[in-house]
Amino acid sequence: MNRIRTRRSAVTALLALSLLTPTVAACAENGGSAPARRASPSATEAALSLPRPTGSYGVGRNTLHLVDDTRRDPWVPSAGSRELMVSVFHPTRHGGSDGGRDGDRAPYLAAEEAELLLKGLKLDELYEAGQLTSVRTNARTGARPAGGRHPLVVLSPGFSLHRATLSNLAENLASHGYVVALVDHAYESFGTRFPGKGDSSRVRTCVACEKVEQAPGGDAGGKKVLTEAARNRAADISFVVDELTEPSRTADGRRPDYAALIDTRRIGAAGHSLGGNAAAVAAGTDRRIRAAANLDGSFFAPVPAAGTGRPVLMLGTRKDHDPSTDDASWPRQWHRLDGWKRWLTVADSGHLTFTDLPVLGGQLGRTDPSAPLSGERSGQITTSYVTAFFDKHLNDRNRPLLDGPSKANPEVAFHSP
DSSP: OOOOOSSSSHHHHHHHHTTTTHHHHHHHHHSOOOOOOOOTTGGGOOOOBBBSSSSSSEEEEEEEEEEEEEEEEESSGGOEEEEEEEEEEEEESSTTTTTSSSOBBBBOOOOHHHHHHHTTTOOOOTHHHHHHTOOOSSOETTOBOOOOOOOEEEEOOTBBBOOGGGGGHHHHHHHHHHHHEOOOOOSBOOOEEEOOOOTOEEEEEEEEHHHHHHOTHHHHHHHHHHHHHHHHHHHHHHHHHHHHOOOOOOOOOSOGGGGEEEEEEEEEEEEEHHHHHHHHHHHHHTTTTEEEESOOOOOOOOOOGTTTOOEEEEEEEHHSSSTTSOHHHHHHHHHOSSSSSEEEEEEEOOOGSSSSSSHHHTTTOOTTTOOOHHHHHHHHHHHHHEEEEEEEEHHHOOGGGTSSSTTTTEEEEEOOO
């Protein structure tokens, strides 16, 4: 793509091709902090919180460390088996904005993870790590699950981003009765903490970013690496489904037996950026995954033929994923899909619109001038359309929101090229 004229490195180029926010791209060009508008000099003192979920359930959350002994890590083979960190959100018996009466509020990010995320996005001069570590969530640790069996949605974050950046979406889905598995893929974020021996822990950084940067052949080589990364993530998604749906695989007396909570006939996947591509691929490699949502992700890896008949939601930025824009992977993929499908774009949005970052930044009065959609609207649009999509295809509920443009959401356009 031609949006970035000069780049520090091949990894910056591939992130641009992956449609990383123009704010971050501009920062990479200029070698400085990203532009923003500051509401007040005391913004660092403001308390940040995730929006109140819109469903009737409270929300519980537990964290799992999963190890796939059948695969070696694709980025660092010497590290051994493929590892994942998974935040599992589930509906609880008690509703309310506090996520239920059980347990403590779940933390948002650990300090080192927050520091690495802000540094990686080149936002460390605008935000403080403490603002992210202190974000008030709605989920509760140790909360008792609501009875019955619930649909499962597996979420995969954007390339280089921590899984916490999709917490607003995860909490909202759980409040509507979904079990949600939010995944961190080892060596694919700016920094994720994994458990070590005893009480120790390890923070794994983005080796995958280095692999993209060092790929021979420039942008074409980097695209090839990202194609394999999307397919590896699809395998991760299937492994998470295995672990959560097989009895007693994750139950240890401290966590729920998720197999008893999940209806295996109602499983979906979604993700942001590369995670959205991976979700769509997983729908074609794993027949248990009935529907997939891609939030502003280029299709580096095409959806396998077996998945082209599955329902797919493509929700992206107007400036980068309108049918007339440069990312040819969306129209190419659109014409291959022969099942239920929607191609939606959002005006005034940026690549990170579909994550928590603009939601939290908006509470500090900061807005990316190149993506002026408010943080509040960013969160509302993302959660309402993704929830409606899974309600329709996993719960067989009529959701007119998906039928066409609405006065309540003038920013959202429907395309059928």
